[in-house]
Amino acid sequence: MNTWLKLIYLAAAVAIVLSSCKKDEEPDTFGCLDVNAANYDGSVDWQDNSCKFLYVTEFEITYHEDKSWDDLNPLFSEADLVVRVGLDNLNTVKYASNTQLDADPDSAYGFTATEQFQLTNETWYWDLSNDDMVPLLETYDFMAGGSFNPVFSNNGSYVTSMSSDGTTQFKIYYDIR
Numbered sequence: 001m002n003t004w005l006k007l008i009y010l011a012a013a014v015a016i017v018l019s020s021c022k023k024d025e026e027p028d029t030f031g032c033l034d035v036n037a038a039n040y041d042g043s044v045d046w047q048d049n050s051c052k053f054l055y056v057t058e059f060e061i062t063y064h065e066d067k068s069w070d071d072l073n074p075l076f077s078e079a080d081l082v083v084r085v086g087l088d089n090l091n092t093v094k095y096a097s098n099t100q101l102d103a104d105p106d107s108a109y110g111f112t113a114t115e116q117f118q119l120t121n122e123t124w125y126w127d128l129s130n131d132d133m134v135p136l137l138e139t140y141d142f143m144a145g146g147s148f149n150p151v152f153s154n155n156g157s158y159v160t161s162m163s164s165d166g167t168t169q170f171k172i173y174y175d176i177r
C-alpha cells in the first residue's frame with residue numbers, strides 16, 4: 001500500500017472515530033414511547049416507566065332532536081336514551097348505558113363507567129338510541145352517532161365529540177394515571 005493511500009485510510013478512520021465519539025457524547029433521553037399514552041414523546045431515545053394512560057370515568061350526552069320519538073306512545077313520546085361506546089364501528093362495544101327514560105332534548109345526562117377501561121390511540125365510536133321501553137308502542141331507533149380519537153384530542157380531563165349530523169354532543173371524562 002502506498003503512503004498516500006495509507007494516509008487517506010488513516011484520515012477516514014480518524015473521522016469515523018471522531019464522529020462516533022461526538023454522537024456518544026449526546027446524553028440519552030428517557031421518556032414515554034407508547035403511542036397510547038397521554039405523555040407520548042417520539043423524540044426520546046429510551047422508554048422509561050413514565051407513561052400515563054387515559055381511563056374512562058364517566059360519559060355524558062347532551063342535546064338531541066326535539067321531536068316526538070315514540071309517536072305511538074303519546075303520553076311518553078320523549079326519547080329513552082341508551083349510549084354505546086366502542087371500537088371497530090361499534091362491532092366491539094366497550095360500554096352500553098342504562099336507559100335514561102323520557103329525556104329532555106337540552107339536558108345533560110351523565111353515566112358512570114361500569115369499568116374504567118383504557119382509551120387507546122385509535123378511532124372510537126359512539127351512538128345514541130331511543131330504547132323500546134313499551135312493547136308494541138315503541139321501537140328501538142338510532143338517534144345520533146360519531147367518532148373520535150381520545151388520545152389525539154385529549155385536553156387532560158375529557159373528550160368532546162359532536163355527532164356526525166351535528167345534533168348531539170357526547171363527552172367522555174377520564175383520569176390520567
Ligand SMILES: [Ca+2]
Nearest residue numbers: 070076077078
Ligand atoms: Ca319514550
Ligand SMILES: [Ca+2]
Nearest residue numbers: 080130131138
Ligand atoms: Ca322509546
